[in-house]
Amino acid sequence: MSIISRRGFLAGTALAGATIAMPAIVRAAPEFTLKFANIMPVDHPLNTRMTEASKTISQLTDGKVEIQVFPASQLGTDADMLSQLRSGALDFFAQTGLIVSTLVPVAAITGVGFAFSNYPQVWKAVDGPLGQHIIKAFNKANLVAFDKMWDNGFRQTTSQTRPIRTPQDFQGFKIRVPPSPLWTSLFKSLGASPTSIPWGETYSALQTHVADGLENPLAGIYFAKMYEVQKYLSKTNHMWDGFWFLANRRNFEAMPASTRDIIMKTVNEAALKQRADVEKLNAELQAELTAKGLEFFDVDSALFRKKLQDSTFYTEWKGRFGDEAWGLLEAASGKLG
Numbered sequence: 491m492s493i494i495s496r497r498g499f500l501a502g503t504a505l506a507g508a509t510i511a512m513p514a515i516v517r518a519a520p521e522f523t524l525k526f527a528n529i530m531p532v533d534h535p536l537n538t539r540m541t542e543a544s545k546t547i548s549q550l551t552d553g554k555v556e557i558q559v560f561p562a563s564q565l566g567t568d569a570d571m572l573s574q575l576r577s578g579a580l581d582f583f584a585q586t587g588l589i590v591s592t593l594v595p596v597a598a599i600t601g602v603g604f605a606f607s608n609y610p611q612v613w614k615a616v617d618g619p620l621g622q623h624i625i626k627a628f629n630k631a632n633l634v635a636f637d638k639m640w641d642n643g644f645r646q647t648t649s650q651t652r653p654i655r656t657p658q659d660f661q662g663f664k665i666r667v668p669p670s671p672l673w674t675s676l677f678k679s680l681g682a683s684p685t686s687i688p689w690g691e692t693y694s695a696l697q698t699h700v701a702d703g704l705e706n707p708l709a710g711i712y713f714a715k716m717y718e719v720q721k722y723l724s725k726t727n728h729m730w731d732g733f734w735f736l737a738n739r740r741n742f743e744a745m746p747a748s749t750r751d752i753i754m755k756t757v758n759e760a761a762l763k764q765r766a767d768v769e770k771l772n773a774e775l776q777a778e779l780t781a782k783g784l785e786f787f788d789v790d791s792a793l794f795r796k797k798l799q800d801s802t803f804y805t806e807w808k809g810r811f812g813d814e815a816w817g818l819l820e821a822a823s824g825k826l827g
Contacts, residue, residue, distance in 0.1 A: 525560060526557050530710070530713070534709060534713045535767035543756050555745075555753065567690065568689070571583050572592070576593070581741045586732065589670055595810070595811075598670065599811050600615065604728060604798065605730070618822065619818050620822060623814070634742050636757055640732060642707050642709070645705050646707065646728075648723045650722075651663075654724040655724065664702045665702065667687075672807065673686075674686065676798075680798065693716065703722075712771075718782075723786050724786075725787065728791070
């Protein structure tokens with residue numbers, strides 16, 4: 491199944507399921523109308539699966555809960571939406587731990603450079619003690635973090651000017667990174683010149699050469715059409731990235747416990763489906779992106795990791811996250827630094 495047909499299948503399945511399961515009754519207006527927002531394109535698996543989940547939640551609550559999905563930065567930048575979530579203007583927000591680390595610093599730990607080599611390591615960490623440690627930190631910040639992270643994939647490096655084959659190729663290279671200290675620190679340690687640009691502005695920044703390249707999972711590159719403004723893709727696998735599904739505590743706890751349980755269970759189940767979607771998509775996308783004109787390069791990730799080990803990167807971030815969190819990370823990833 492091609493990426494395009496698979497995407498249509500996912501969306502079509504969600505709609506078909508909603509049509510078949512919909513009772514032939516007239517429901518009252520929803521008792522709770524909730525907003526969920528994120529930066530990803532409308533057809534990214536994060537949004538197709540969450541749209542499907544919102545329909546399921548409506549059915550399971552007999553129409554009492556309506557979750558409106560706002561993709562593609564419709565409600566603002568990452569910072570805007572995090573602020574709205576904290577104030578209660580937004581009920582749910584999905585974003586990488588590196589972005590929300592401005593509020594909960596330890597959430598960024600899952601994005602430590604070259605920490606994870608494969609998905610079994612990732613899920614051992616985020617579904618295990620490290621994930622629970624981060625969830626507790628969100629609780630202290632008055633946010634509810636759902637148990638299952640959503641996948642964004644292992645991140646790769648793209649470029650308009652030259653392929654990145656070794657750490658030396660990063661010298662003088664202006665790379666777009668999200669507004670996060672860990673991302674900036676990672677690429678400075680690799681020798682690049684990182685520049686923080688919101689995702690919604692990234693396409694135009696690459697088009698106008700404000701940045702030479704970016705780093706992102708294949709699915710993000712594909713769905714946001716970054717291949718139109720990039721020539722080369724280096725399979726650096728420098729970071730795994732995933733989304734925390736977060737709720738405003740006051741708004742969430744205003745609903746009955748039984749309703750909250752339905753929402754949390756359905757969203758967690760959707761996250762597991764989305765993980766499978768993204769892993770399969772990222773495995774298939776090289777052929778699709780090659781057909782779009784991107785030239786792929788395999789690289790030796792060990793060269794880049796050694797560059798980090800020779801720098802102060804791991805030592806610095808172990809100090810920032812603390813021994814407990816770092817130990818939980820290394821229990822899944824293996825020894826770093």
